[in-house]
Amino acid sequence: AAVARRTLAADASARAARALPRPGSPPAAAPRAAARPHRTVHDCRHGTDLPGGKVRAEGEEATGDAAVNRAYAGLGATFDLFLNAFGRDSIDGSGLPLIASVHYDRDYANAFWNGEQMVFGDGDDEIFLDFTLPVDVIGHELAHGFTQHTANLEYFSQSGALNESVSDVFGSLVKQYALGQSAEAADWLIGEGLFHPNVQGRALRSMKAPGTAYDDDVLGKDPQPAHMDDYVRTSGDNGGVHINSGIPNHAFYLAATELGGNAWERAGRIWYDVMTGGTLTPGTRFAEFAAATVKAAKDRYGDGAEIQAVLKSWAAVGVPV
Numbered sequence: 001a002a003v004a005r006r007t008l009a010a011d012a013s014a015r016a017a018r019a020l021p022r023p024g025s026p027p028a029a030a031p032r033a034a035a036r037p038h039r040t041v042h043d044c045r046h047g048t049d050l051p052g053g054k055v056r057a058e059g060e061e062a063t064g065d066a067a068v069n070r071a072y073a074g075l076g077a078t079f080d081l082f083l084n085a086f087g088r089d090s091i092d093g094s095g096l097p098l099i100a101s102v103h104y105d106r107d108y109a110n111a112f113w114n115g116e117q118m119v120f121g122d123g124d125d126e127i128f129l130d131f132t133l134p135v136d137v138i139g140h141e142l143a144h145g146f147t148q149h150t151a152n153l154e155y156f157s158q159s160g161a162l163n164e165s166v167s168d169v170f171g172s173l174v175k176q177y178a179l180g181q182s183a184e185a186a187d188w189l190i191g192e193g194l195f196h197p198n199v200q201g202r203a204l205r206s207m208k209a210p211g212t213a214y215d216d217d218v219l220g221k222d223p224q225p226a227h228m229d230d231y232v233r234t235s236g237d238n239g240g241v242h243i244n245s246g247i248p249n250h251a252f253y254l255a256a257t258e259l260g261g262n263a264w265e266r267a268g269r270i271w272y273d274v275m276t277g278g279t280l281t282p283g284t285r286f287a288e289f290a291a292a293t294v295k296a297a298k299d300r301y302g303d304g305a306e307i308q309a310v311l312k313s314w315a316a317v318g319v320p321v
């Protein structure tokens with residue numbers, strides 16, 4: 001049966017190779033058009049119907065609404081990172097149109113990827129400002145789409161914390177790439193500028209120093225660990241996906257700063273290779289992910305500084321490789 005299948009496949013491809021171009025199709029040697037984003041921003045006008053009314057499409061000029069324009073720019077910044085740093089055409093690798101809705105609901109203090117698009121609230125104006133403000137938050141939400149189209153890490157427990165961490169990694173890289181910042185110059189914060197001035201804190205999370213992003217009377221203290229010894233076992237937050245992401249977040253930070261230079265070039269490429277390499281499963285846990293980064297570092301860079309940096313980083317956060 002296997003032989004027969006191969007023969008059939010060979011026949012089919014030979015037929016395809018002999019096929020004449022259809023009238024109107026471009027000549028075979030024509031260069032492919034450069035990939036470009038296909039963005040659409042919608043306005044929910046404080047309702048919850050998605051996507052809401054279209055207010056800005058690709059190529060249209062800025063509107064009078066800063067949230068719309070920030071979302072549009074953030075989609076572009078994320079598209080640019082994936083294309084220019086990794087050669088990926090949009091988050092699915094096939095030019096997926098990028099859709100965002102702003103002004104979702106009233107006093108909505110979050111942003112999310114719903115499987116098809118991004119959604120941003122205006123914040124509650126007591127703790128959170130507008131969720132389109134930090135470009136890394138836009139990158140974070142879109143990176144959930146990237147994960148959905150690649151490793152599809154299950155949003156629970158360790159695989160969920162990896163899903164969250166991958167969104168923080170690529171969200172932070174979107175910001176670093178947009179600002180042209182090296183690993184040394186980057187703040188490694190997620191959601192800097194999102195808190196209301198009343199809040200005692202700089203950001204939602206810190207990849208450089210998990211657990212120190214905020215310490216506030218109302219919010220309490222940033223609960224993120226930076227080491228497996230402090231892994232938080234909880235039934236809340238899908239098993240602490242936004243908490244324990246501090247551990248792989250910190251490993252990425254350590255690898256990127258150990259290597260130095262632009263984080264998207266080597267550390268980012270290794271993490272990208274892991275996500276797109278086809279070896280992860282939805283249930284992948286920290287140790288398996290760490291082993292995959294070691295293999296990816298070796299496959300791409302051989303026995304050099306990269307694999308050493310990756311090994312050292314996972315050891316520093318207590319994940320065995």
Ligand code: ASN
Nearest residue numbers: 110111112113140141164
């Ligand atoms: N903003 C959150 C996130 O992207 C929403 C959520 O909990 N899924 O992680």
Ligand code: ZN
Nearest residue numbers: 140144164167
């Ligand atoms: Zn997330």
